[in-house]
Amino acid sequence: MRLPRTPSFRLDGRTALVTGASSGIGLGCAAALAQAGAHVVCAARGAGRLQEVVDALREDGCSAEAQVLDVSSPEVLDAVFSERAAFDIVVNSAGLARHAPALQTSAADYDAVMATNLRAAHFLSAAAARAMIAAGKPGSIIHISSQMGHVGGIERTVYAASKHGLEGMVKSMAIEWGQHGIRINTLCPTFIRTPLAAQTLENPERSAWIEDKIKLGRVGEIEDIMGGVVFLASDAASMVTGTALLIDGGWTAD
Structure with missing residues (x-):
């Protein structure tokens, strides 16, 4: 009997x-893919912190380089992708959150969140x-989407709307691009202990609410997302x- 073999999780040569x-979940994704054997182009708007990440990856024996990139510009995205050979894997972890009650949300904050979380995601995917x-x-x-792409949350109307939109966008792109062998998916974490989540997690009332909603009884760590991104890649x-x-x-099991 010939037993089936588990497909490889390795990313060597990709x-x-x-x-x-340069930080948080994006940093975790870069480290995970690099540790699985991929050459990782680490992109963010700020050059200083980005180079620190690349240096740390190289010191860890990984292959990496830095790319200063503003994902909000379709023209910049097109230029980056036209100047390089096609990537095997693209992970979009650039995101923005400006939390406020719905009645207090400004048009400027609404536009900023949608521009980064949905508009930029669309044109990055297309490029x-x-x-x-x-x-x-x-x-x-x-x-990198969010559990808020599947539920609602306190002071999260705009953020949740952007992530719900992202989920629909990804499904539609998967239908269009499947014939080309291009897979597109989302990874949806709960609250992960990152600098972005620090303000919320330092609020005792909010922290108690979060831990009550998370059935495993703890906030996520960056390491919790690393296996998932390697799997999808x-x-x-x-x-x-x-x-x-x-x-x-x-969280979303209810």
Whole structure:
């Protein structure tokens, strides 16, 4: 009897772009892909912190380089993708949150969140897929979404709207690009202990509410998302597209 073999989770020989790679979840994604063997292009707007990340990855024996990138500009995105060979993996972890009650949300904050979380995600995906199609190669595009793309939350109307929109966008792109071997998915974490979440987690009332909602009884750590992003990037997920991988400790199980 010939037993089936588990597809490889290794990413040797592949090149990945990770946006928002200078901190938090983006940094975790960059480290995870690099540790799995990919050459990782770490992208963010600020050069200083970005280079520190690349230096740390190289010191860890990984292959990485820095790319200063503002994902809000479709023209800049098109230029970056046209100047390089098509990436095998693109992880979009650039995101913005401006939390406020719905009645107190300003038009400026609404536009800023939507511009980063949805508009930029659309044009980044399109630029990545266009390059893959032109090169005649398959690929994996992964967006860091949120559990808030599947539920609502206190003072999260605009953020949740942007992530719900992202989930619909990804499903539609998966339908369009599947014929080219391009997979596109979302990874949806609960609250992860990062600088972005610090203000919320330092509020005792909010922290208690969060831990009550998370069935596993704890806030997520960056390491909790690393296996998921490697899975979605690898051959182990070769039949996975247009879907969301929830890393939420059971928050959305209700």
